[in-house]
Amino acid sequence: MKALGPLVTLALIFFMTVSVSAQEPLVFENQQQQDRFDQLTRELRCLVCQNQTLSDSDAPLAHDLRREVHNMLQSGQSNDQIKLFLVERYGDFVLYRPPVQTNTYLLWLAPLILLLGGALVLRVSIRKRAALLASSENPDD
Amino acid sequence: MSSRIAPLLIFILLIALLLVGLNISDSKTLIPSPLIGKQVPEFDLPVLNNPGQSLSRESFLGKPYLVNFWASWCPTCRVEHPVITELARRRAIHIVGLNFRDLPADANAWLDQFGDPYDVNLVDADGRVSIDFGVYAAPETFLVDPSGIIVFKHIGALTPAIIDNEILPLVVAMESGK
Numbered sequence: 438m439k440a441l442g443p444l445v446t447l448a449l450i451f452f453m454t455v456s457v458s459a460q461e462p463l464v465f466e467n468q469q470q471q472d473r474f475d476q477l478t479r480e481l482r483c484l485v486c487q488n489q490t491l492s493d494s495d496a497p498l499a500h501d502l503r504r505e506v507h508n509m510l511q512s513g514q515s516n517d518q519i520k521l522f523l524v525e526r527y528g529d530f531v532l533y534r535p536p537v538q539t540n541t542y543l544l545w546l547a548p549l550i551l552l553l554g555g556a557l558v559l560r561v562s563i564r565k566r567a568a569l570l571a572s573s574e575n576p577d578d
Numbered sequence: 579m580s581s582r583i584a585p586l587l588i589f590i591l592l593i594a595l596l597l598v599g600l601n602i603s604d605s606k607t608l609i610p611s612p613l614i615g616k617q618v619p620e621f622d623l624p625v626l627n628n629p630g631q632s633l634s635r636e637s638f639l640g641k642p643y644l645v646n647f648w649a650s651w652c653p654t655c656r657v658e659h660p661v662i663t664e665l666a667r668r669r670a671i672h673i674v675g676l677n678f679r680d681l682p683a684d685a686n687a688w689l690d691q692f693g694d695p696y697d698v699n700l701v702d703a704d705g706r707v708s709i710d711f712g713v714y715a716a717p718e719t720f721l722v723d724p725s726g727i728i729v730f731k732h733i734g735a736l737t738p739a740i741i742d743n744e745i746l747p748l749v750v751a752m753e754s755g756k
Contacts, residue, residue, distance in 0.1 A: 484714035484715075485714055485715065497679065497705075498705075498714055501704075501705055501709060502709070505709065524612065525612060526612070526613070526709060526710060526711070526712035527612070527712045527714065528611065528612045528712070
């Protein structure tokens with residue numbers, strides 16, 4: 438009898454998660470539209486829990502924004518139009534992939550700059566070591 | 579010699595980076611609004627307790643006003659409430675309450691309990707207008723100039739310092755500019 442307690446708890450947890458994931462039955466016209474919806478909501482940030490995407494988040498705002506995205510898809514808007522709608526209201530921050538523009542050049546170019554810097558350091562240290570080796574070997578010749 | 583100093587320099591740089599990170603950690607979660615300098619989003623919302631009457635953005639043209647998004651489910655709105663009440667008492671600016679994603683009964687209970695500092699309350703039951711304003715948390719406050727342009731936005735509870743140092747100077751500038 439005692440073993441039943443954890444079982445009941447487990448069953449409750451199971452049904453809780455089922456009801457949460459089932460609370461938003463968005464209907465799509467076809468698979469392609471559903472794929473676009475999935476792709477868009479994974480690229481857009483939920484602004485309430487800022488490290489989650491719209492597709493992950495269960496915040497009320499994320500529900501509403503998913504509904505907006507769904508409506509815009511239904512009315513035949515393009516992915517760019519949908520992103521613009523959100524950027525005009527919430528700013529570039531809503532995009533997980535920031536656009537390339539003057540205030541993000543550093544962000545986009547930083548990996549390249551670091552790579553070049555690393556290559557430079559490597560080159561200098563290899564040369565130094567080669568020179569050191571050469572000078573220590575020379576007396577033996 | 580330089581190989582001894584290099585690790586120290588890198589360490590100092592890392593410490594500097596850490597300090598900068600700590601200093602901006604508060605502002606990192608704040609998102610600059612793209613709406614500043616733009617027209618107020620279009621709205622046409624029923625007045626709380628007077629569903630027959632509705633007000634649009636055109637109804638407010640000609641004088642500066644604050645739009646304060648609030649809801650009965652929002653604990654920070656409760657914290658902010660005395661600050662709004664004090665601002666209302668000074669009659670410095672028209673304050674429009676925007677009750678969003680809320681039920682009229684809950685909104686009224688909240689206003690009865692704490693007092694109603696708003697000149698008028700509008701109801702955005704499904705939150706559609708709050709999305710157009712780019713609201714993602716509550717409370718959020720927008721200052722709108724007489725021509726309907728958003729000139730200032732604050733996310734989170736207003737404080738007396740924000741009102742005295744940022745909002746009221748802007749209002750004074752608007753009124754002397756006319």
